[in-house]
Amino acid sequence: MANPSNIKVNPTVIIIFGGNGDLTKRKIIPALYNLFLENRLPEQFAIIGTSRTDFTDQKYRDSLLAGINEFSRTGKAKKEQWAKFSSNISYQASDIKDVASYNEFDSKINTLKEEWKQDPSILYYCAVSPDLFCTIAENISKSKLDNNKETTRIIIEKPFGRDLESAKALNTKLLTIFDEKQIYRIDHYLGKEVVQNVMAFRFANTIMEPLWNRTHIEHVQISVTEQIGVEDRGGYFDHSGILRDMIQNHLLQLLCIIAMEPPVNFDADLVRDRKVDVLKAIRKIVPGTIDTMAVRGQYGPGWVQGKEVSGYREEVDVAPDSNTETYAAMRFNIDNWRWQGVPFYLRTGKRLFKSASHIIIQFREVPHNMFNNGEQNVLKQNRLIISIQPDMAIRFQLESKIPGLEMNLNTVDMVFDYSVKTKTDAPEAYETLLLDVISGDQTLFMRADQVEAAWEVVMPVLDYWENNTMNNFPNYPANSWGPENADALIAKDGFHWINLPDKK
Template identity: 50%
Template sequence: MIPATNQRPPATIVFIFGGSGDLNLRKLTPALYNLFIDKYLPERFAVVGLGRSPYTDESFRERLLEGVQSFSRRKNGPEDAWKSFSPSVSYLQMDAGDAAAYTTLSDFVGTKKSEWGEEINVVFYLAVAPQLVPGIATNLGKLELCDDTSHVRIVVEKPFGHDLKTARELNALLGGLFAEEQIYRIDHYLGKETVQNILALRFANSLFEPIWNRRYVEYVQITASETVGLEGRGGYYEGSGALRDMIQNHLLQVLCMVATEAPISFEANEIRNKKVDVLNAIRRIKPEQVKDIAVRGQYGPGEKDGKTIPGYREEEGVKPDSKTETFAAVKLFVDNWRWEDVPFYLRTGKGLPEKATIITIQFKPAPFYAFPEEATNGWDANRLTIGIQPAMDIRLRFQAKRPGQTLAIDPVDMVFSYKDAYEGQEPEAYETLLLDVMTGDATLFMRADQVEAAWKVVTPILDAWESETPDFPNYPLGSWGPEAAMQLVEKDGFQWMTK
């Protein structure tokens, strides 16, 4: 996590495989640029884009400047900031499959060591398609440079494996080439300010932690909804789906932050140990239970702004009889003393009415036998809502007397908003995570056992769905998903919360 002071990391070189790709254009370089402006980058640094596209250093910088001006939270930045930043950015055209080409990277590091006269942290960021990761990692692992476990790190983007078997294989491959402390499995959700704030909210406030358990909490909901469809990602999404793409990594990691026990320190492995404990405590799902605790859906055509929008199966790169789900909802239980029998409802989907990621902690209702019946018509149990995106806020719902001569109770909200409470813009998730990689803080990154534990949670669902032919499409674009998703919570006497 970003340190309390502007303590800069040591001299660093960031090599970005897939340097000419979308992730670097939209996220990585804008994040590095903002870290530079905020004086979090080291005084001596270099960013090297690697790819097969025929860029020169100058044309590569021009391309990245377009990305900053389109996607950065500082689209312009202070005067002359880009002129100061860009000389440290360069491009190396290379084929990632050519093992001999990797010596160029070692030579570059050696040259900079001589030039700067100090040890250098080296970050290899694999912003590439998943199928390219094993080959690149294998070629990097052959470099003597990568034996330096203190200064060399490799960053791997999700998806981390396609299932439990492939995740284990990838872990075994990476573990044979690098030490675990060198491997940073990145999940950008964990870099978001409000996700990080969950631990502060719980463990820095005596108000919440005593009631953060089964005695007072009725259920927990985590929703990540998107209004858009595929946005040209049909080829990728067809091999993934909502359960793999969102729930297996993002939402289960958020669940861990909500459900974890108090750490004895904020040291990286202590936090990650607590998260693994949560994942291992999630009740295992039997094949015959899948139909009762998991729902999938796929959007069909719908209306938006008076226009007919095509369904998922009409999207480019999608099979006309695709079984890939664009919506998934599950009910999970964490079987430990704190959370026994408290349901955790997770849902995610594309083509829904709102773009939002929210966490809802619904508390059990207080007894109202002391109040006259007419006073409790608007009664609503206490609720804590943590908004991750687009609004970053925390809302506490409680009961208050309505002004007037009669006794009437209404629910009201107490709201903390990042936008209103703090000046300036909060850092983007990738800013936080890239700085953590450079400083060697792995707190917000997934460890090998974490990844495998998460896959174990969803594997029974994936196996059951694989053997069935769903009735798709089963919800129109612009709705809140299939009817079965509503029934998943309604049969327990609850409803999905949207704010």
């Protein structure tokens, strides 16, 4: 987790491969700029962007400023602050696949060493297509670029492979060049403020631990729904699908945080050990049971906010007979003492009724309703609702007496609402994650065995779906809550999907 601002960190050089890309302009540079505004960056730092496009340093800085002004949570950059920050930015046109182009990086690093009179930390950020990760790592090695195991780090964006085999191959290649402690695999969901707060909520409050088990919790729902379609990502998405794109990483990581055992302390490896324990405890989905444990869907045309939208198969760069799922819902069982018999339901999809991310902990019913004297006193089960987006809040739903002369009950919320309780904007996920890379803290980053364990969980379903065509695609209209059989998946256990109302 992000270190306090009074902890000293080394001078830092950040080399961004894909320096002219969308991720750099939307997320990476705005995050670094906001860290700079809050005095979280080292006093001496340099950002070197690189791509094939020819830019002067000034033209490159101007393009990044446009991204700051459009995407930064702090709004448009002030002239003096931007001038000070951008003076540390330079650009180098290069071919990632050409080892010779890396010599210029070495020259710049050595120049900065002499200027700073100190060896800096070197961060190699791979903001590029996943098929280039290994190429960059190999060329860093071949060109003898600085690779001090204590101060050199490589940052990898998801996806980490497209299946278990390719994930293992990627990890094997990276680990021949870097130590595991040098590799930072970014899953931006783990950097979100509310997700981090779940750890504090669980492990810093004595009252929660006695409730956090099979005795008191009936089931858990984790939902990440999107109102948008695939937009301009059709070519990528049609070879990926929602199970790879969301469940294998984001949603399984949320499940791990909810289900993990308390680590002995907040050491990065101890935290990640407990997450791996959860993944290894998930009951394997075996052939013959997949249709009872997983549901897939694909959106058709419809109307969203008064506008007609295309079905998935009509999107740009999508095959007209595509078998790729845009919706997935799954039921998981965790076979250990804490969670035996408690189902975990995960769902995610595109072109759904609303965009929202939340975790719902449904507690068991009271053993006996002593207030059962009419419809007004039909007790609702207690729920813990962790809202990640669009609202950031943690709310506990309890039953309480309605003021008056009679004993009538109503559900009330005990709420921690970020928009009310915090005086400043919560940092963006990339701010948290980049600060942790600079500080050398791997707590929020996935380890090789964690990535592979997550792939092992979903591979039976991925293989089955790829080898068995769905004849009824598309099977849910845009602006709905998904296919009907997703409701059946959870209804057979006596539950239903909980769709939260908009914040009032």
